[in-house]
Structures are given as C-alpha cells and as structure tokens.
Amino acid sequence: MATKKKTDQDLQLDKDQLKASIVRHLRSTLGTSEQKASPEAWWKATAAAVNEQVYERLTRTQQTHFKKDTRAIHYLSAEFLMGRLTSNNLHNLSLYKICEEALGELGLELTDLCEQEPDMALGNGGLGRLAACFIDSLATLNYPAVGYGIHYEHGLFRQEIQDGRQIERPDSWREYGNPWEICRPESVQEIPLYGYVETVFGDKGGLKKVWHAGRKIKGVPWDIPVVGFGGHTVNILRLWESRASEFFDWDVFNAGGYIDSQAEKAQAETISKVLYPNDETDAGKELRLIQQYFFCACSIKDIMRRYKRVHGSDFRNFAAQIAIQLNDTHPTVAIPELMRVLVDEEDLNWDAAWAICYQVFSYTNHTLLPEALEKWSVSLFEKVLPRHLEIIYEINARFLNELVEPKWPGNDAIKAKLSIIEEGDVRKVRMGNLCVIGSCKVNGVAEIHSKLVKEDLFPEYAELWPEKMCNVTNGVTPRRWLLACNPELAALYSEVVGKEWPLQLDKLRSVTKFADDKAFQQQFMTIKRHNKEKLVKVIKAETGIDVSAEAIFDVQIKRLHEYKRQQLNLIHIMALYRRLLANPDYDMHPRVFIFGSKAAPGYKLAKDIIYAINKLAERVNNDARIQGKLKVVFMPNYRVSLAEKLIPAADVSEQISTAGYEASGTGNMKMALNGAITIGTLDGANIEIAEEAGAENCAIFGLNVDEVKSLKARGYNPYDFYYANSELKAVLDWFDTDYFTPGRPGELASIKRSLLEGGDPYLTLADFASYSEAHKLIDTWYRDPALWAKKVIINSATMGKFNSDRSIQDYVDRIWKLKSCNVG
C-alpha cells in the first residue's frame, strides 16, 4: 500500500490540536483530569504531547540514516549536562508560541510548567555542558550523530548552604519519572569484568587470547531524543544503566564461596549509581574505572551491532562509516576495547585492527592541569581489565620500538616520558598518552589552549605527528543561550536582523551599526533592565537578600577552583568594602556581586572560599554604613536552569582565571552574547572574545601567559605583593580577625594562608592591583550610559563565532569529515 510520506508541514500542529493532545495525555497518559491535575502532571502531559511530534521525526531520521547508510559521529562522554528539555524541545520544533497559547487557554503559564522539570544534571560543568550544546548543534546541522554516556541515577549533588557552608544532598532527577527518556530493552548489552586471560591455539593456527570474565554486567540503554532546531533531524543521546546480569562464573570469581545475590545485584547497580563530582581532579578510584569501561564497552558493542547489521564481518568500511570522539580522557578505554573486539572476537590481525582504530578515534583535551590527567595503577587495571592491560602493553611496545626509537635513538628519557606506562613505586597507565597515540586527531578547545597542548603538554608527540594536533574553539548553542533564555532580546534581534540568527549567529554583527543609535540603545538596555528585575525576584526568593536593579550586576558563575580565582573576586570586594568604610562618600556606582558555584566535596579550600563569600555577604548586606552601595549574593545550587536566569541579567562577566589555566570557558561566551562586559584575563576563549568584540569593549587585566611563565620561572613570592600594597595587606590580615565571623576569629584564615605560606600558586596577589584598576574602569564606563550601552551591544552582536554550530562545522571539516543528511 502506497501511503504518501508525511512532510514537516503535515506534522506541524496548530494550537487547537496541541491543546487537545495535552488534555488527552493528561487523561490517558497521566491518569488524571483537568480539575485535579497538579502542575507536574500538566508538565508531563505537555511533554507527552510534544513527544508525539518528536517520535515521528525520530523514526524518520533513523530510517533515513539506515537507508542511506550514513557515516556518523559517536560522541563518547562521561558527562552530558542537559538541563531542562521542555522549552528547548518546544523551540526546536517551532511549537513554543502555540504551546504558550494552548496552555493559556487552559489557564496555565508555560514558564511555570517548565519550572516543574528537574534539571538533568549529568555533568560537572563546562565539559558536560559543551557535550550538550554539541549534540544540539549536530542535530540542527543534520549530521548523523549518537551521544553515548552514563545513565546516572544521581547527577551532580544538590548544594544547600547551611550557616554559610556547602552541604551536599543527593540529586534524584528521575525519582518521579522523566518523560523524555525511552528504555530500549531490545538493545541491552552485556559486558565482562575481572577474571583472567588464557592463551589457546586458534582455529587458523597461531595463538589466541581468551578473556574469562569474573563477572558480567548488563547495560540497559535509555534514549533521549535530541531535536535539532527546525525539527528535521532527531538524533539520540544513549545513556547506559548498569544492572546485574544472569551470568555469574562461580569458579572464577569466588571458588566455593557464598555470595549474597542481593549484594551482587547492588554491586552491579552501583556502577551507574552516581556521577563523580570532581571537575578537574582525578581520584583513581576502582568504581570510576569500571564506570568508564562500562559505558565504553556498551557503546562499542552498540556501534558494532549497527555496523554488522549492514556490513556483516567485512570491516573494510568500518573506518569510513564510524568516527568516535573521546570527550577528554574519560572514555579512553574505548581504544583498547575496540582493539580487543577486532582482534579477539572478530579475528582480525593486529595491524589491520590498529589501522582501523587509529582512523576512528579522536581526542579532545579540556585541561592542562596535571591533577586532571588520568592515571590508573597497573595493578588495578590488571584486576579489572586484564586483557586490556595486555593490549595496552602491545600498543606501547610497538609505539616505542617503531616510532620513538627511530626518531630518538637510545634516548631513554624521551621513551620514559612518552610511554603509556609510568614507571616508579606504583606503575601507572597514563590515559592521556594512550589517547594521543591511539587517535588520529587531538584538539584543544581555544586557540591559546591548543597552542599550549602542542607546545607544553605534548611537545614530543607534536614533533612525531605535526598533523595530529589541532584547535576547535568551543561554542554554545544560541537556541538555549539566547532564544530560549532571553526572549525579549531574541525578539528584538529577530525584528532587526531577521529570524535566521538562531541558525546563523553571524547575522547579529549587522547590529553593531546601531551601537550608537539612541533608540536602539534604549531598547537594548530596557531589556537588560527587565531581565535584572526578574532576577531581583529570584534572588529574594532564593536567598532573602534585597538587591536593586539600579546596581551593576557583576556575575561569577562557574565551578569553584583556585585557578578560576573566586578568591581574587572575594578580596577585591573586601577592598571595596574597606574603602567604603573608610570613606562613606567613596565614589562608586552601586554594585551587586553575584556568585554561583559548587565545590568538589573533598576540596577543602574551595569550600572555605564559599564559606568566606557567605560570611562576607552577611556582614556587607547588613551594614547600613555603606548605604546599599555594595551587596554580595551567593546563589545556592548553581545549575543549568539557574544559569538561564542569571546570564540574561548580567552586566559584568567575571572571567578571571590565571592566564594559561582556563582551557576555554563557555560561560564567558554566554554572558557576552547576552550583553555583559567581560572583566577578564588573556586566557582561554577570552582572548578570542576580545578579538571579536574589540579589546576596548572588554576590561582585560593581569599577567598574560608568557608573563605568568616568566614570573614563575623567576620565582614568584606572594609576600612581595603583600608588603608592597598596604590595601592588599590590610585585606589579607582581615581574614585573621573575627570581623566576618563574630566570636570565631581565624575561621577564614585558610584563605590567607593559601595566598601567602601556600605560595599562591595561581598568582592571585600578583594580579590584584591590575584587577582593581579594571574594576574602576568598569565603574567609569557604567556611569556613562551611552558608552556602556554601546559596549554591551557590540559585545552581544559580535559573538557569532561562538555559536556551537561553528564549532561543530570545524570538527566536521578538520576531524570528522561527515556529510550532512537531509531528513524528510
């Protein structure tokens, strides 16, 4: 029977159809009625109605990709920080407005319903959010792509503040069900762990390795549809959940012993139970290695299954069809896993298998911090993944003999440095080295960062393979980070440059010609004012603090880390407070300093800094002497959905990392795009932001990368700055008193200690004076409204480069070599 294929037009709903669908789902999917439905039920009914649209397009996308046998990118990431999906999916399906109207007729507010959705916080920070922006852009640009990750039961902890201190509470994002995920029992995988390796004679002669697993774990896939803007392509994000498997080899694992089957089940389920909350440190924990192997092995099996469905066991097309991106070193074990599958299970010889592997994988580095570079002890590897350790040894031996020895004959120092194995008391597997050796491309995430990856982190590898190292500057999706979070500015832009800007953010550049236009300035600043007024209410509701939208909103939102230097912001606020106390007429425009930040639970000093910010806030906010000129707000539980409220209201964007330490940053892009001025160092993508916006429209301060290096080489002594700057000295000495912690002197002393005795590794004191000057400049600019408006308009209008669609196109051109695929 020939049925005419449905087009996008045929699929598009009108308001009445959507309204009817929502009500139908309220009754038949949620089992309730209009009279007694809770806001949560209305939200889920709305999601169910939207899903009818999503699924139709998902099926069509999958059929098209199968029929055309397209090459696809497989984005492996331990983190996807998706946030909420309702408004995003509505926007991308062009349903937002009609949904607003449909719900309006039912007496409901769409924005209120969206607040019902828990954030999907399956990531720590920038790295995980980048993965989320990238899968949005991949679908939007119609590239065949699958995201692979872990279906954590608990995402990043929920942060509560009690008496100024961070308390971690479990996050249970799917406790009451999540309407966006689909379980796929038909694609369950089983993966081995532990056990031993046996050498046997193969059928075709020669020796073969057989891994006898000690246990097997079931991987259950949950699919989240990823709707591209315009609604043509719907890709999937496939997240693996661990379960106990029926299989259990009693002889191997525990000969003669008794194992409680419930404990067995609990152990298996532990694997995907919780996201590790360390953003840039590696703890080397067994469970973490197992998490990584678990999702990589499930993903490789899934990729294999789909390849073999079309090509059988002929692997000649494998590298042409499959590209795999490793989001940092977390999924590195996918490299030896693919080798194991090809050699041990598919009987390819080593060279053929390696030729495939080498073409398939690419690796993105996200940090130069040594404490983030993952290393696993050889003994742990041997216990958990004995066969992979053998494969890693083989990769390493061939690399050292065939490439390093000919290039640097007899140079044992270079061999020791480039080896995948670190020798010493405890021998270790270096995942970064394995990644570089096993990938055809290695990229950093901003120009300066990629240069440092090449010159400082992996210089010898860059000499061996000059073509391997490249840059792809990060980007953010303008659909979430402008269209959805800042509807008024989005509408203004649509009016002025046309409706295409969400797909071509460069179009905003034409707005720079209105940067001096009085009427346009007024429209722009009125929108900023509205966004600030909305935030004033959120701040009041969340913290009880009263702030005025008249003030400059100065925002630092990011994970707490010494290199990001929240402590620099903190001591500068203390200096301002001191100036105000010394001189109540001290000339400054009122300022609200807003922080949002989670600290890794084990990072003591980071937690002390949160405490200090909160104690400073208490003191400053309740001090009548300063006449409300200074306010400090710490917003608890910073997360994607809170970022969506803070970013459109920011006047000043704090991007103040020590030069050379922030790989890129992405919050910097989001705030500039929404009309904030960056106060920042020449670090990460700040450099490229200043290039686009013009240095005169940013407040750049501090040592640059070369100056940081040479100061460190000369021998940096923070006491030089402490004794030379009386204000700085007075502020640091304040930490020893009980001024901010009445009756409990010394509670904040750890911060002073880290900046003096601790050697101030991130050069906070060295940059203090220059930072303080940059803030004075900001203050002068703000007091000239036309000047300020001009600068923020130019900032917003020149951020086109930082569209994640551009990043994805760079990945496609430089690394993945994909073709876009028209769906329907």
Ligand code: Z2T
């Ligand atoms: C992370 O968010 C980042 C780097 C990491 O290194 C780990 C995490 Cl969780 C292992 C960040 C960078 O700090 C930031 O500069 C960058 O913009 C972001 O990744 C995305 O590339």
